[in-house]
Amino acid sequence: VPPDNVALPVNGGGLRSRWLRLRERCLTSPVFHRFALAFPLTRPVVRKRQAELFHMVSGFVHSQVLLACLELDVLHTVRGEGATLAQIADLTGLAPDATRRLIEAARALRLLEADGELYRPGDLGAALIANPGVQAMVLHHKAFYADLGDPVALLRQSKGNTQLARYWRYATSDDPANSSADDVSAYSDLMAESQRMVVCEVLAAYDFSTHRRVLDMGGGQGVFLREVLNANPTLEGILFDLPAVASRAQTSFEQTGLSARVEVKGGSFFEGDMPSGADLVSLVRILHDHDDPAARLILKAAWQALQPGGKLLICEPMQMGKVSAHMCDVYFNFYLHAMGSGTPRSVGALREMALEAGFSRAKPVSTRSPMITGIIVCEK
Numbered sequence: 001v002p003p004d005n006v007a008l009p010v011n012g013g014g015l016r017s018r019w020l021r022l023r024e025r026c027l028t029s030p031v032f033h034r035f036a037l038a039f040p041l042t043r044p045v046v047r048k049r050q051a052e053l054f055h056m057v058s059g060f061v062h063s064q065v066l067l068a069c070l071e072l073d074v075l076h077t078v079r080g081e082g083a084t085l086a087q088i089a090d091l092t093g094l095a096p097d098a099t100r101r102l103i104e105a106a107r108a109l110r111l112l113e114a115d116g117e118l119y120r121p122g123d124l125g126a127a128l129i130a131n132p133g134v135q136a137m138v139l140h141h142k143a144f145y146a147d148l149g150d151p152v153a154l155l156r157q158s159k160g161n162t163q164l165a166r167y168w169r170y171a172t173s174d175d176p177a178n179s180s181a182d183d184v185s186a187y188s189d190l191m192a193e194s195q196r197m198v199v200c201e202v203l204a205a206y207d208f209s210t211h212r213r214v215l216d217m218g219g220g221q222g223v224f225l226r227e228v229l230n231a232n233p234t235l236e237g238i239l240f241d242l243p244a245v246a247s248r249a250q251t252s253f254e255q256t257g258l259s260a261r262v263e264v265k266g267g268s269f270f271e272g273d274m275p276s277g278a279d280l281v282s283l284v285r286i287l288h289d290h291d292d293p294a295a296r297l298i299l300k301a302a303w304q305a306l307q308p309g310g311k312l313l314i315c316e317p318m319q320m321g322k323v324s325a326h327m328c329d330v331y332f333n334f335y336l337h338a339m340g341s342g343t344p345r346s347v348g349a350l351r352e353m354a355l356e357a358g359f360s361r362a363k364p365v366s367t368r369s370p371m372i373t374g375i376i377v378c379e380k
């Protein structure tokens with residue numbers, strides 16, 4: 001019996017707890033497993049669970065096969081005319097046996113497909129070819145996979161001491177505004193490459209035509225703003241990002257003939273130098289990179305920058321429903337831990353933070369592909 005001053009753990013309710021304990025007793029018993037596999041009515045369930053567990057066991061191998069295919073440019077090698085095993089070996093520089101293993105694995109994962117003696121992109125391989133942003137994301141995962149090589153060490157690690165943190169230097173820097181051009185070039189290019197699919201979803205879900213001036217906070221090299229302005233010819237833009245990133249955005253607006261419609265400003269969210277005059281602010285893939293205290297400051301800065309009656313768009317993957325469970329609870333939880341800053345959040349948590357920052361309303365808007373982005377529209 002625990003002493004009086006020790007709080008007893010709260011369980012989720014009598015009946016459910018009893019059921020969970022009964023289920024645990026059965027499922028942890030080898031005798032039960034032998035019975036369930038032998039009995040024809042439970043056998044399909046056992047097989048399904050075995051496959052699910054094996055999928056988890058082999059998941060890391062799946063990722064590495066994908067990474068190898070992209071590093072060796074296998075998908076582009078087989079595109080169009082197709083390629084034989086010998087041709088793939090030639091072009092990748094792998095020995096024939098290693099090529100055969102890679103091709104067999106890629107076929108099983110639907111990255112490749114056989115057509116007689118030739119190999120061509122499979123349905124998932126073809127979808128990857130269509131999405132250079134996803135390819136770029138996968139390629140930069142090499143640093144993340146290196147960190148995941150010892151997951152327990154990763155979980156014990158203090159922030160900033162990982163390969164991924166070295167890639168995203170602002171995430172753990174004490175002075176992000178002083179990042180150098182070298183510090184920001186790789187991640188800024190990656191963000192620009194992967195932004196196209198995000199802005200497509202945002203444009204399909206939100207009508208920008210009622211706005212006059214949009215401020216994209218942490219706008220990177222300006223891909224989001226460029227696409228939004230191209231789709232809304234009367235709109236003007238302001239891009240705000242770290243000085244080294246902002247100067248890359250300035251160059252890209254000059255090259256695309258948009259500089260007359262866009263003001264670019266370098267600075268930090270946390271230093272109170274946000275430009276004013278916008279009736280719409282966007283935070284695209286920003287809040288999840290920051291821990292709660294920093295995310296609150298960013299929302300407050302967005303609120304202060306906005307004109308009265310203006311709106312804020314929060315666009316990033318959010319925990320909602322089944323689709324995002326694997327993405328947020330598994331993937332982003334670990335990715336952002338390895339990066340050294342930030343956390344995935346639910347729609348409810350983001351809404352609450354926005355209201356706390358001063359917004360009067362915060363409403364989720366459904367998107368065609370919640371895996372790419374969710375959206376919350378907040379009103380000042």
Ligand SMILES: C[S@@+](CC[C@H](N)C(=O)[O-])C[C@H]1O[C@@H](n2cnc3c(N)ncnc32)[C@H](O)[C@@H]1O
Nearest residue numbers: 170191195218219220241242245268269284285
């Ligand atoms: C994950 S990227 C997203 C970029 C862009 N919004 C997109 O979705 O492609 C985060 C951006 O926030 C910028 N950033 C990080 N810390 C910042 C800070 N303290 N002040 C201003 N910008 C910052 C980074 O330079 C980077 O461009």
